[in-house]
Each structure stands twice: as structure tokens, then as C-alpha cells.
Amino acid sequence: MTASRTAAHSWISARGRRRGALAASSLLVAAVVGACGGGGSDSGGTTITLTHGYTDAEATELNTLAAQWNTDHPTSKVKLSFNGGNDNALQKTVAGFTAGNYPDIAYQYGSSAAQLAKQPKLVDLTAKVTAPGVDWNDFYPSERDATTVNGKIVGIPALVDNLSLVYNKKLFDQAGVAPPTDSWTWQDFRAAAKKLTNAGNGTYGWSYVNDGSEDTVWRYLAMLWQAGGDLLTSDNSKAAFDSPAGLAALTQLRDMTVTDKSVYLDTGNQNYLNLFNSGKIAMLWTGPWDLSSITSDVSYGVTLLPGYNGNHETISGPDIYMLFDHSAPRQQAAIDFITWLTSPKVHLQFAIATGDLPLRKSETTLPEYQTYLQKYPGDKVFVENLDNVKHVRPNIPTYAQVSTAIGQMVQSVLLGQAQPQAALDAANKQVAAALAGHS
Structure with missing residues (x-):
């Protein structure tokens, strides 16, 4: 590694x-x-x-x-x-x-x-x-x-x-689910994750790092951009994520995690890699840095992220x-x-x-x-x-504060502590304050 x-x-x-x-x-x-x-x-x-x-x-x-x-x-x-x-x-x-x-x-x-x-x-x-x-x-x-x-x-x-979709071929075969393709939609992804989840043996369709850090944020940003939204306005002066696109992305995460219970929430200790290697997680959104940690006995594939209305944008x-x-x-x-x-x-x-x-x-x-x-x-x-990769995160001195607000927003929704729109509104206020304080 x-x-x-x-x-x-x-x-x-x-x-x-x-x-x-x-x-x-x-x-x-x-x-x-x-x-x-x-x-x-x-x-x-x-x-x-x-x-x-x-x-x-x-x-x-x-x-x-x-x-x-x-x-x-x-x-x-x-x-x-x-x-x-x-x-x-x-x-x-x-x-x-x-x-x-x-x-x-x-x-x-x-x-x-x-x-x-x-x-x-x-x-x-x-x-x-x-x-x-x-x-x-x-x-x-x-x-x-x-x-x-x-x-x-x-x-x-x-x-x-960048982030791509890495999947365990054996788990897909065992569940009788067709493997991911580069034309998968969010709906295809959600349906597959649900079928690949087995509460009885502790198997999950997907994993999401939910420690509130940038690791939590950047997967959400890819979904936000796919849905046509953005984190900030073009001049980086105001928040832009409290939008229909931001709500769509956060609702998808809520539905898969809270409703379907098909997502393993990693605490930031990267245990998802151990679980992927042991056949307990079927899919990861991850980058090339993780490939060297996948054990040789795991047959895996890599494809594009599932998309929204044909947009498979990723993040780098x-x-x-x-x-x-x-x-x-x-x-x-x-x-x-x-x-x-x-x-x-x-x-x-x-x-x-x-x-x-x-x-x-x-x-x-x-x-x-x-x-x-x-x-x-x-x-x-x-x-x-x-x-x-169509966007990059904003090059502004306050990005760390913006990221913290978004990380807390996603974390609260995935833990079932807040509804998507309420979490968006709260994060919007935090980001607005951070940007105003450094204008």
C-alpha cells in the first residue's frame, strides 16, 4: 500500500x-x-x-x-x-x-x-x-x-x-444479480444493493464511510453533481447545495441506508476493506488506492459510478x-x-x-x-x-469549514437523526456563516 x-x-x-x-x-x-x-x-x-x-x-x-x-x-x-x-x-x-x-x-x-x-x-x-x-x-x-x-x-x-464502482463478482453470482454496467442508474444501484444484502449473515450491498470527514463528503458531492447541482455558486460566495439536486442525492442515501438497510456505515476505521475481502460487502465507491489492499482470492470488477439521468460524473x-x-x-x-x-x-x-x-x-x-x-x-x-471528472472542489481557504458542515449533514441523515431537507437547511446556514466570515 x-x-x-x-x-x-x-x-x-x-x-x-x-x-x-x-x-x-x-x-x-x-x-x-x-x-x-x-x-x-x-x-x-x-x-x-x-x-x-x-x-x-x-x-x-x-x-x-x-x-x-x-x-x-x-x-x-x-x-x-x-x-x-x-x-x-x-x-x-x-x-x-x-x-x-x-x-x-x-x-x-x-x-x-x-x-x-x-x-x-x-x-x-x-x-x-x-x-x-x-x-x-x-x-x-x-x-x-x-x-x-x-x-x-x-x-x-x-x-x-477518482471514485469508481468496485464490486465482488462472487457475491453478485451468488445472489443472482447481474453485474454492474457503465449505464447503471441510481435506481439500478439501489435495487442491486438491496438484493445483495442479507441481514441474517451480515452481508451488505454497499459501504459508506460515515465519520463526517471529507471521506463522507466526497461521495455525496459526486451524486450532487450528477443530479445537476453544485456545492457553491460559481463565484464561491454562497451555498448552492440546498437544491432539488442536493435533496435527490441525500434522499437516495437515506433510502438505501435507513429504509433498505443495505449499507454498511464505516466509522472511519476502513473496516469496509476487511469486510469486502471477507465477502460481507458487495460494492464500494472507492479509488485506485484501495486496489492493492484487495486480497488475491477476491475476484472483483471495476466500472463507472451509477448515474443520474445519464450523468455518471465522478470526483477527483x-x-x-x-x-x-x-x-x-x-x-x-x-x-x-x-x-x-x-x-x-x-x-x-x-x-x-x-x-x-x-x-x-x-x-x-x-x-x-x-x-x-x-x-x-x-x-x-x-x-x-x-x-x-467535470468539477473540482472549490479552491477556497474556508473549504475545511464547508466540508465539515456537509459531512455532518450526510452523517446525520445516514444515522437516521435528521430528514434530508432539514439537514440540508441546517448545513446551508453553517456554510453561509463560514463564507460570510471570510468574505
Whole structure:
């Protein structure tokens, strides 16, 4: 289980979460590790620092690529610095500004973009992404949107994911239910989940993480968008989810959980994976990060999320590299390195080593992409599903507060503590207050 697959879409650091915390240290990057402020001018060259929270396969491959770059660019070198885990990335970077030892490049969750966009040392990449070799439009739209704050490009895509429907083939066969298809409706999904549920032996059709965290929120957001709604207005100034679309999505969740009792409510401890592996849960809405935790004896399939009126939109939580200015030579070296690191052939090499999804559409046209699919056949649908990402969560400093309100709203309905419309109204007031307090 790899670092990006444990926290790829953690849009608020409170979601420290997920499939185990990231390691407190990593010997895998020792060969090129350096202190955050360790960049500078060597004799006859420039050295920059990249901070990250990768462990395991990602750390190993990033180490390999950094060493490759340093061999090929003896006058423009990069040092890697492990920041203690990506959940600490924002805090460590902000502390670096105070101490004066901030990195040249920092791996950050997409949720950090709005906060760090205010830093005077941030490198504005808006004009720079038009340079030869960047091919900005080759990145998936959701990735480009995640790097943009108030019209300014503040980062380069580092990782992308999405939610798809993962299902246990054996449970479908045993229940005599036809397997999911990419044309399933919400009604098809609800009916199948009900048939796949057996209270007598503790089997559930679906699982939903109901701890009120962002893990609770982002599945709801996919349903909200499918139904034609949105979280906030286009200028991010007001709530927009208290709508017919918001009600439809929340009612579907209520009906499946409270009425049908076909949903296992996970408390945030990710026990749903153990239950999926033991044949007690038939379907998950999850991402590629969970595939490596599915045991080899489970025959599973992957397809698109069930849709609403033909809309099978999904959700993604891209992570980004953000660049900070120390000097003109170091800034240029950082741009050159990150352009190379995220170029199609180099990133596909990284993806083959780690199982991360391709960052660029052109990666799927390279011959080596077939090697990737042979090694990670379950990722094929996740890659194709990147075309079904039409929205990103708003890049605003108050997103954590907005997420908390939505998480509490969904949680209260799934626990049977509130009716959908009353929960929507209560959350609407919370979000309005949060937005007004930071207008």
C-alpha cells in the first residue's frame, strides 16, 4: 500500500486517515535527502530542494528519478526532503517560511492551494505553463482546475485519482444479480444493493464511510453533481447545495441506508476493506488506492459510478507541486525539474513503478502504457473515468469549514437523526456563516 494511494485525495489535513498513517521517516530517500533549506548554489551549479511525504514504492521511484536527473544535470541538482508525511505538508511548508528554510518545490494536497496562494514567495506559473515542453492542456482538466486559484496557476499536477464502482463478482453470482454496467442508474444501484444484502449473515450491498470527514463528503458531492447541482455558486460566495439536486442525492442515501438497510456505515476505521475481502460487502465507491489492499482470492470488477439521468460524473482530488522563489536560477531549475518529472514518458515510468494513475492523456498513447495495464489491470477503468471528472472542489481557504458542515449533514441523515431537507437547511446556514466570515 503506497503513500499516494493512502492519501491522494485528502483535501483537508484532518483526514490524516486512511489505510494507515504515512511513515514517520523514510530510509528509501536517504541517498538524495536534504534539509528544507538545503538548496543553493554549489560550485558551478544550482541545487534545489523538493519536499514530499512519499514512502514505499513512490519514495523509491522518486529517489531513482532524482538520481537520474542529477546524473544528467550536474550543474542543476535536486535534493529530496521527506516532510514526515503528506498530511504534514502544509504545516511544514508554512513553518519553513517563518524559519526562512522553505523548499523550492513542495508536494501539497490540492486543498492547500488556496492557503499557499497568498504566500509572497509563491511562483506564479500562469505564464510559465505556456512554455515549450510543458504542454499544459495535456494534463486532465480536473488537474488543471485544482492548480488554479482566482484565475492564477499556482502549481503543477502531481497526482490524480477518482471514485469508481468496485464490486465482488462472487457475491453478485451468488445472489443472482447481474453485474454492474457503465449505464447503471441510481435506481439500478439501489435495487442491486438491496438484493445483495442479507441481514441474517451480515452481508451488505454497499459501504459508506460515515465519520463526517471529507471521506463522507466526497461521495455525496459526486451524486450532487450528477443530479445537476453544485456545492457553491460559481463565484464561491454562497451555498448552492440546498437544491432539488442536493435533496435527490441525500434522499437516495437515506433510502438505501435507513429504509433498505443495505449499507454498511464505516466509522472511519476502513473496516469496509476487511469486510469486502471477507465477502460481507458487495460494492464500494472507492479509488485506485484501495486496489492493492484487495486480497488475491477476491475476484472483483471495476466500472463507472451509477448515474443520474445519464450523468455518471465522478470526483477527483488532485495533488500538486507548488514552487517557491529563492532566486532566479533556483526558480528556473525548479521549473525545469518539475517539467521533466511530470513529462509523459518520465511520469509513466513513475506510474508503472507505483500504480499511480497517468497524469497526462498522452501517457495512455505511449507503448509503455500497455505495460502499465498489464501490471495494474484494475486501473484501466480509473484511467478512463478521468474523463468523467467535470468539477473540482472549490479552491477556497474556508473549504475545511464547508466540508465539515456537509459531512455532518450526510452523517446525520445516514444515522437516521435528521430528514434530508432539514439537514440540508441546517448545513446551508453553517456554510453561509463560514463564507460570510471570510468574505
